[in-house]
Amino acid sequence: MYRNMNGSTHVLSAAEIAVPAIPEDERVWVPQAEGVWFRPLMLNTLAGQWCNLLRVRRSGVLSRHLHPNPVHGYVIKGRWHYLEHDWVAETGSYVFEPPGEIHTLVVPEECPEMITFFNITGSMIYLDSDDRHTGYEDVFSKIDMCREHYESVGLGADYLDRFIR
Ligand SMILES: [Fe+2]
Numbered sequence: 001m002y003r004n005m006n007g008s009t010h011v012l013s014a015a016e017i018a019v020p021a022i023p024e025d026e027r028v029w030v031p032q033a034e035g036v037w038f039r040p041l042m043l044n045t046l047a048g049q050w051c052n053l054l055r056v057r058r059s060g061v062l063s064r065h066l067h068p069n070p071v072h073g074y075v076i077k078g079r080w081h082y083l084e085h086d087w088v089a090e091t092g093s094y095v096f097e098p099p100g101e102i103h104t105l106v107v108p109e110e111c112p113e114m115i116t117f118f119n120i121t122g123s124m125i126y127l128d129s130d131d132r133h134t135g136y137e138d139v140f141s142k143i144d145m146c147r148e149h150y151e152s153v154g155l156g157a158d159y160l161d162r163f164i165r
Contacts, residue, residue, distance in 0.1 A: 014165045017042060021053060021076070021117065027153040029055060030146050036062065040146050041117075043139050043164045049121040050139045056080070056107050056114045064104040064129065069122035071097035078114025080107045089116070102127060 004010065021041065023029070029037035035058030042051040053076070056062060061083075073095035081088045082103040089095050095116075097103070107114055123138040143164065147157040 017163065022115070025155075027150075027155055030149045032145075033062075034058065038142075040142065040160065040163045043143055043146075043160070045139055045143075045164060047121065048123075048139050049119070050142050051117070051119045052142070054114075054116050054118055057112065059107045059109040059111065062105040062107060063124075063126055064102065065124050065126045066100060066102045067097065067120065067122060067124055069099050069120075071095075071121075072119040073097070074117040076115040076117060078107070078111045078116075080105060080111070080114050080116070082106070102131065 019041070021039070023039060029039050032038050032054075035056060037055045039053040039055065040050065041053065042049075044050060056078075062080075073089065073093075075089045075091050075093045075095070077091055079088055079090045083106055084101075084103045123136050125133060126135040126137075128134050143160065146160045146163075150159040151157040
């Protein structure tokens with residue numbers, strides 16, 4: 001229930017979330033690839049959107065991809081860049097990725113760990129060097145990955161429910 005400034009009340013369709021973004025329990029990080037994890041924060045099944053932290057503890061090329069919708073990022077730790085651009089996203093940087101752009105995420109060798117918050121709508125479409133599709137992710141594939149991981153580490157598949165809207 002929410003009361004606005006005029007005193008009228010509304011039933012909200014979704015509950016708020018307030019959690020430490022970087023979890024104390026290492027099991028909350030979901031393995032994505034060798035040296036790569038994500039931490040779900042909000043999985044929006046109505047808008048096909050998800051917010052998560054990406055944590056990388058290896059250097060080099062992570063992925064070449066495009067997304068048909070915008071992506072917003074905020075770098076919490078470390079640095080990374082796209083091969084296609086001459087800027088570097090540093091700790092504290094905000095990044096806007098326009099729809100339709102193909103880019104290749106690289107973490108430099110001198111960066112032992114990067115953590116970035118991403119707000120992604122729609123999908124991530126992974127591509128090889130010839131722009132052929134090699135896979136995709138959306139909020140539903142993320143939910144599946146999380147549930148499988150949380151089940152396997154003993155948190156339980158329903159641990160994820162608190163992050164789903
Ligand atoms: Fe991207």
